[in-house]
Amino acid sequence: MLSGLIRGKVALFIKIALVALSTAVLLTLSQSAFAKGEYVIAGFLFIVILLINYTYFSKRTVPLKFFLPGIILLAAFVLTPILYTLVMSTYNYKTGNYISKEEALSRIQALALEPDANASAFDIVVGEFQSTPAILVSDINNNSYFISTPKEKIALDATKVEIDEYQVAQSAEGFTALESGDISSSAAAKKRYFFDGTYFIVVENLNVGAVFRQSLEYLPEQDVFRSLITGDIYRDNNNGNYVNENNQDDFLEPGWRDPSWLTNYIRLFNDERVRDPLISVFIWTVVFATLTVLTQFAFGLLLALALNKPIRGRRIYRSILVLPYAMPSVMSILIWGGMFNTEFGAINEILGRDIAWFQDPTFARVAVILVNLWLGFPYFYLVSSGSLQAIPSELLEAAAIDGANPRQIFRKVTLPLLLQILSPLLIASFAFNFNNFNLIYLLTGGGPRNQLDGEIAGATDILISYTYQIAFGNNLQDLGLASAISVLIFFLVASISLYGVRKSKVLESFS
Amino acid sequence: MTRWLKENLWRHITGVVMCLFALFPLYLVVLSSFNESGSLQVSSFYPKDISFANYQVLFNDERIPYLTWMKNSLIISGFVAMTSVIIGAASAFAFSRLKFQGKRFGIQLLLLIQMFPAILALSALYVIMERVYKFAPGLGIGTQAGLILVYLGGAMGVNIWLLKGFVDSIPAELDEAAKIDGASAMQTYWQIFVPLAAPVLAVVSLLSFIGTFNEFILARLFLIEVETRTVAVGLQQFIGGQFSENWGPFAAGSIIASIPIVVIFLSLQKYIVSGLTAGSVKG
Numbered sequence: 001m002l003s004g005l006i007r008g009k010v011a012l013f014i015k016i017a018l019v020a021l022s023t024a025v026l027l028t029l030s031q032s033a034f035a036k037g038e039y040v041i042a043g044f045l046f047i048v049i050l051l052i053n054y055t056y057f058s059k060r061t062v063p064l065k066f067f068l069p070g071i072i073l074l075a076a077f078v079l080t081p082i083l084y085t086l087v088m089s090t091y092n093y094k095t096g097n098y099i100s101k102e103e104a105l106s107r108i109q110a111l112a113l114e115p116d117a118n119a120s121a122f123d124i125v126v127g128e129f130q131s132t133p134a135i136l137v138s139d140i141n142n143n144s145y146f147i148s149t150p151k152e153k154i155a156l157d158a159t160k161v162e163i164d165e166y167q168v169a170q171s172a173e174g175f176t177a178l179e180s181g182d183i184s185s186s187a188a189a190k191k192r193y194f195f196d197g198t199y200f201i202v203v204e205n206l207n208v209g210a211v212f213r214q215s216l217e218y219l220p221e222q223d224v225f226r227s228l229i230t231g232d233i234y235r236d237n238n239n240g241n242y243v244n245e246n247n248q249d250d251f252l253e254p255g256w257r258d259p260s261w262l263t264n265y266i267r268l269f270n271d272e273r274v275r276d277p278l279i280s281v282f283i284w285t286v287v288f289a290t291l292t293v294l295t296q297f298a299f300g301l302l303l304a305l306a307l308n309k310p311i312r313g314r315r316i317y318r319s320i321l322v323l324p325y326a327m328p329s330v331m332s333i334l335i336w337g338g339m340f341n342t343e344f345g346a347i348n349e350i351l352g353r354d355i356a357w358f359q360d361p362t363f364a365r366v367a368v369i370l371v372n373l374w375l376g377f378p379y380f381y382l383v384s385s386g387s388l389q390a391i392p393s394e395l396l397e398a399a400a401i402d403g404a405n406p407r408q409i410f411r412k413v414t415l416p417l418l419l420q421i422l423s424p425l426l427i428a429s430f431a432f433n434f435n436n437f438n439l440i441y442l443l444t445g446g447g448p449r450n451q452l453d454g455e456i457a458g459a460t461d462i463l464i465s466y467t468y469q470i471a472f473g474n475n476l477q478d479l480g481l482a483s484a485i486s487v488l489i490f491f492l493v494a495s496i497s498l499y500g501v502r503k504s505k506v507l508e509s510f511s
Numbered sequence: 512m513t514r515w516l517k518e519n520l521w522r523h524i525t526g527v528v529m530c531l532f533a534l535f536p537l538y539l540v541v542l543s544s545f546n547e548s549g550s551l552q553v554s555s556f557y558p559k560d561i562s563f564a565n566y567q568v569l570f571n572d573e574r575i576p577y578l579t580w581m582k583n584s585l586i587i588s589g590f591v592a593m594t595s596v597i598i599g600a601a602s603a604f605a606f607s608r609l610k611f612q613g614k615r616f617g618i619q620l621l622l623l624i625q626m627f628p629a630i631l632a633l634s635a636l637y638v639i640m641e642r643v644y645k646f647a648p649g650l651g652i653g654t655q656a657g658l659i660l661v662y663l664g665g666a667m668g669v670n671i672w673l674l675k676g677f678v679d680s681i682p683a684e685l686d687e688a689a690k691i692d693g694a695s696a697m698q699t700y701w702q703i704f705v706p707l708a709a710p711v712l713a714v715v716s717l718l719s720f721i722g723t724f725n726e727f728i729l730a731r732l733f734l735i736e737v738e739t740r741t742v743a744v745g746l747q748q749f750i751g752g753q754f755s756e757n758w759g760p761f762a763a764g765s766i767i768a769s770i771p772i773v774v775i776f777l778s779l780q781k782y783i784v785s786g787l788t789a790g791s792v793k794g
Contacts, residue, residue, distance in 0.1 A: 029647055036646040062696050066605035067617075069598045070667050077664025078624055081632035081639065088635065299529065306525040309518075317526040319777065324533050326776035328725045330743040331765035334750060335536050338758050346539055374532065382780075435628045438727055442747070464628055471634050479634050486631035494626040 089483035104256035112216035133188035277457035300380025361459035427500030603674035
């Protein structure tokens, strides 16, 4: 009784300590998130704090006490990214349109620079003058020196500055130079320094400044840019860019991400540059997943049948056969990649050929299936031999008494039963291989692909690796389109898996 | 004798052929780890002169912090395995044993979000963790702590699902008896369920360990500094170009890295298979 009481006290103390600790940590994080302008994250953390305190100090929330940590993690790192992907799929989120409109505006203005007629550049020293950022400029050709701040230009007497052997001014009275390590990160490097009113000096690097003038002007009332040189007007085209009114091909860089609603989804079906590769990739994905499951299952079952009898050495066979499955798959895939190497690989050496496995579409596909067979047949061997033992022996005996030969028994009794037991696993395996990113990415990288034509889809690319290429590849990166394909894949895989779940009737126990 | 041949010969032939197929790449790796030439070749099928140079490179070359990678992998996978099972077990218990509104919906939602391919949420994860980095540099992109958090989130779905399968198979009589004796849900959980389920929790955490150890894409995206990488990422970069195709040390490295996983796997074979049939495929 007493010990129970003490334990209760200790448990209460631990609970309070844990809740207090997590509240303190999350509150700190929430505050700093708020301070940095990440209001959504700050809000999320704050709600989490409230939830934790409510859940663990209220008596009414018993199931939630068990669920809360899991729910928080799922919400933060699984659900939110999924929702974010959904949102991205309705944006024109791609190379050139990565940033928000506000950022794009300031970036366009910062980039809208026109050099002066001679493209003049001067040697400079970055520093401070009368506690404002300033540069010390040496116009060597005219033998003139001046200090320039964002607001004004102060001419210096050439005799009063300290110059080095190249006639570059190093210091002047009232001017403090910055340490060279601080310059690139300092605000002083990003300022525009006064030159003659229209033109100004921009810090190009540590000791060079160039003369520019502003070439575009933003008119906030109309939300347009006006060229100060030609007078052309650039208007928001509602698709993330300012486009020249007189010339549709002339738009300002960078653009911004703008809602494009269903455009990405429509492109999947209407834009042939997107649709055609997508269809061929989809076909290969289905072929790949089907062949993989079939070959893995066939070899696994064959082994299970062969070793279903207590023959000599069965244990040794078994231990060796599960090795491919026990190896970390990342390593195995990379090893196979090395073995398929054209010049130095073991496979060509044994075959005595010079097959360029990963340069030829057919060979690359064969290699992918073969490697996946190696990776997966032990799994099906293990589950099939388990299921074989689950088949009641009475059934087999009854069939034998009825005069069926072993082949008939296998085809008419064992196999149908086995398929019934294993069909949820076969479907799960299909769904898994449908998205077997690691294999494709690490073995062939999706290739071979014709990169000269700007082709993104390779011969062995499955949907998921193709999507990865679109989102993160070397060519144009299009997160919006990739997200739209992701959503499509989600629906495909979800329907395959739901079909499998229904088959295995996992959900039955909750109804 | 002929009868034996007829009945058992094909079994042995199948077994031997498949064993050779299974062993071939593994044997080759072992062979090239002792060979200095640096490619996955079969100059001979038995080791001619055994050299430990590749192993020495792993432990002595300053450009290859192999031991640090190994340590990173073990720490990250260990932490994720333990924590995700502690958190997941509570949820699995509640799903399996408690009655509450929206239980069916919760399970279906769990199944559904598990079907969203994690790799596709990669860009979103990246953007989120980049933002986290802005206010908490210790947790955001580029940090192991951030990676661990993301792993924990990802492990939730699978682990709750797996654990639920196991928990369902533990007879409910015991905790029902405890309930009748007046134990609260918390007491039942800590004093009846956790001790009973301890072996199962251990198995699931080892599975989780293997899964995390094997994870590659997120680790590569997150861990930018060479010193923070996991062994899978480190070794991949190793033959990926940074040091040109350098198979000898890679072979040695992957053998050492695989040993703990293979040992865990073989010793837990029975449980792992039953866990896998409960509804998931190893990644």
